[in-house]
Amino acid sequence: MKTDIKTTKMKIQTTLLSLLILMVIGCSKEKQIVIENNWQVESIKVHADSALQYPAQGKIYTLTFEDKKSYVKKLDVNKCSGKVKFKSNNSIDFTDTGCTEICCDSDFATNIVYILIDVEKYQLTDTTLILTTNSNKIINLKEI
Secondary structure, eight states, X not given: OHHHHXXXXXXXXXXXXXXXXXXHHHTOOOOOOOTTSEEEEEEEESSTTSOOBOOOTTOOOEEEEEXXXXXXXXXXXXXXXXXXXXXXXXXXXXXXXXXXXXXXXXXXXXXXXXXXTTOOEEEEOSSEEEEEOTTOOEEEEEEO
């Protein structure tokens, strides 16, 4: 009888120790994915059936989210900004978009703005952000 109690006690202790180890491993800190970082446009797709377009050599177009409520988009010469709302199921709305002037920017930069105001979904990984429209226009960004 004493052996059965010792064996049962040992099984319980082993089980509790195993659970503690699993909890520690399961709660280990992974890299935090933060949408509020700065993002650089890698490529865009202006039509569902078109190839990806890439920025001209040396051109950098950035998108910055501020407090998950607003954004600033840097173009060639001008900037655009507005409100952003992150919703369930990776849905996103860009609203109240305004630009300083869109007359002096490249076609690539102008297309970014036109796609951005139609974006409805986002996909976020540790270093990439993909914005898509319902008509399969895409903005691919990388974290900077």
